[in-house]
Amino acid sequence: MNLDLSFYFAIFLRRLHYFIVIFALVTAASVAAALLLPPVYSSSALLLLEGSRIPDALAAPTVQAAAMEKFQTVENRLMTRANLIDIARRNQVFENVETMSPDQTADAMRGNTRINKSTGRGEATTMWIEFQGESGEIAAAVVGDYVQFILDYDLASRTASAESTLEFFENEVNRLDAELDRMSARILDFQQKNADALPSTLTFRLGQQTLLQGRLATIENDIATLKDQKARMIAIFQSTGQISNATTAGQTPEAQQLDALRSQLSDMLAVFAPSNPKVRVLQQKIAQLEEVVKAQLPGDGSANQAATMLDVQLADLDTRIALAEEQRAKLIDELAVLQDTIDRTPANQVVLDALVRDQANIQQQYDAAVARRSQAAAGERIQVLEQGERISLVETPTVPDGPVSPNRTLIVAGGMLAGIVLGIAVIVLLEVLNRSVRRPKDLIDKFGITPIVTIPYIRTPSETMRRRSGFAAVLLVAIVGIPAIIYAVHIYYQPLDAIFAKVAEKLGLSL
Template sequence: MNLDLSFYFAVFLRRIHYFILVFALVTAAAIAAAFLLPAVYTARSTLVIESPQIPGALLPPTVQAAAMEQLQIAEKDLMRRVNLLDIANKLNVFRDMNKMTPDQIVQAMSDATTINKSAGKGQAAFMTITFDGETGPKAAAVVNEYVTIVLTQDAERRKTGASETVATFQSDVKNLDGQLSDMSAKILKFQEENKDALPNTLTYRLGQQQILQDRLAQTERDIALLKDQKDRMIALFNATGQITGVAAAQTPEAKQLDQLRQQMNASLAVLSPSNPKIKQLQAQIDQLEKVVQAQQVPADVSGAVMSPIDVQIASMDAQMEALEEQRKQLIEQLDILKDSIDRTPANQIALDAMTRDLGNIQGQYNNAVAKLAAARSSEVVEAQAKGERLTVIEAASAPDSPTKPNRMMVAAAGVGGGAALGIALIVLLELLNRSVRRPKDLIKSFGITPLVTVPYIRTPNETMKRRSGFVVLLLLAVVGIPAVIYAVHVYVAPLDYIFAKVADKLGIRL
């Protein structure tokens, strides 16, 4: 494809007034905006989450959130509406704040604030707070207010967390202490109500049961023996009229008399009759002989003297009656022991359950006491600011020069944009122009070949009018547009405010 560069250049020259007009218009507007846009000063401060001075192995921290989570919480607390309004009103951050609504102030503070966070495994956690202000001191003051709020709220949050942790464990310890007391009282009451059937005395009661069973068996044998002796003695007496040959039951005094006589005989073998011990034994023997002799001839209820067989039968009956009474008491004692032994397994299960519950509560109580002690230590650490905390490693200082706008860049962009728009306008006009201007246009449109072409020749008057109108438009573009922009900036609203409103409507963040 062959381009007729001379033709396009001629077209450009013929329409250069459009180019100059658009170029001058955009360039003037850009230069005016570059010099009228207010300077923006940026101040920043950097904070870091400082490790605790006491190792976590010795004293676990009360705030267990991850570093990034802590920074996010700090940012949310900082950017609350009340904080932004207080700082803006305190420092008079924006011009004409009396004309701004609270929502506009909050939005402007939020737009001018930038918070960057960085945290990673094995890396320090940083937070950088940046604010764009109209002056350097004002921007630095806002950032320092931000830092003060972040540090204050972080310290309060940690202290509050430590205090709430202590209060929680204090409540747990109090509740568990009450449960321990209640369970101990319950166990004590149960033991008092079942003291005859407790597991710790089961072995003793089983031994007592065996002893009583042996005694009961012996008593029943003695009763049976006495009954047998009585029957044989009565049978012998009925048959022979005598009671000899049957071992007569002796009274306790008679048995004691026989023992004393035996002891007397043994003592005389080694001692003389005049020995005091021999005399004492003889006195006891004499006294018992009188008692035994009185027992051998008893009287019945009518006063008559009882026969020897009656004496023996009465003695045996008395002994059997005593043994029967002893047997009855042994049976009662065995029944009581059996009942207590039968109740022991159930008591064992109940006591084991209560003891297990008591042990569980005791373990929970000990754990809660240990945690309470650790929480109190953590509270002291937080109060002394020796735990994990946010600290400032770079305080905000007032910048000496503005960070934006870059006026030369804005002006250069305006010059480039004006040139591009001027060329684009000429190209657009050329694309929309369908008139015949070259010989080849005649050949293409009508299929004829011209012999000669004569261009349109303007009169001097037309040329003067054309140039005068161009000069007027150029002056309006170069002088009028900056003047209008300046008037809007001074008397209507600042350009940065207008740009911010437009960007907000378009959803663009400047």
């Protein structure tokens, strides 16, 4: 493909005014922007999260948080709307800060602030804070306020956390102590109300029950013996007219034999049934001897004396029987009361075990709370003395020697380069869109004829003057008007840096 460079150069010269106008417009705009953009000064500070100076094995800290989480919390507190507005107005960060709305002030402060956090395995956790302001003093003052806020908030949060932890465990110890007192009072009240049926005395009461049961059996045997003695005495008197305590010396041989047979009958009845032949034979002998003994009884005087002695002895036996029965009744009542306490002991054991178990649980919680209170007191002391984990300032903010932006030379050079590229692009676009016949080759291609000679368009002097006047006017507008419009926008509408920041934010760029 053959390129007619002379033709394209001629076209460029013919459309040079477009190039000059576009180049002038873009260059003038870049020069105006470079001159009108205010200088930006940057100041920064470096913060470090220091570990505890006291080993955890000696005193475990009560204020614990992940390093990055701690810095994120601090950043969120720092970037609150109220705090940013207060710092901006206190340092007069913006010229029109008093007339700016709170939202505009907060957004502008956030836009001029850069915060970078860094951490990693085996690496220190740091926070780098930068602020860009209209002057070095303002930027340094804002970063200083940022750093002071972070340090104050860190100290206040650590101290408040340690104090609240200590206060919580102190309240917990007091609560558990009161709960222990109440539980001890409940146990004591229960033991007093059930003193007769406590599990601790069950063995003693069981032994006492066995002893009383033995005594009751003895007394019942005594009562039975006394009643049997009384019945035998009455039977002897009725059969012999004598009492059992009379001496055998005054008895006849038949009476002595009768007593022996009666004693033998009593022994046999304990072994044999009344229908046994031996028992019947013995009863017949006793009946015969009773008839003989009755015939041998003395006169009425002796009989009256025996009856009187019988009454005396029977009265004595009745007294002894009544006393024994009274003792038996008391023993029965005592056994009933004792049995009732024994029956109530298992239920009391369950209740008392539950109370003691609750008391043991509360005691365990109380001991743990006391230990944790001691640990919290040590942690609170560590925070007061600033021996625990804390944020420290490594690099203080300083007033910068010069602005960091804008780079005016780069802006002007970029504008000039953009003007050149845009001017050439416009000329190329106009040439692509132009389909008119301008050279002999076009005649040959379109009409198939070969011209002998071609005559170019010749402008009159007046056309040339008008063309040059229009070009000069456009060029004057580009050189003077564009900067004037940019200046007016910067002064009366919105600063250029704010406009650029919004455009960059819309495009997702970081200036």
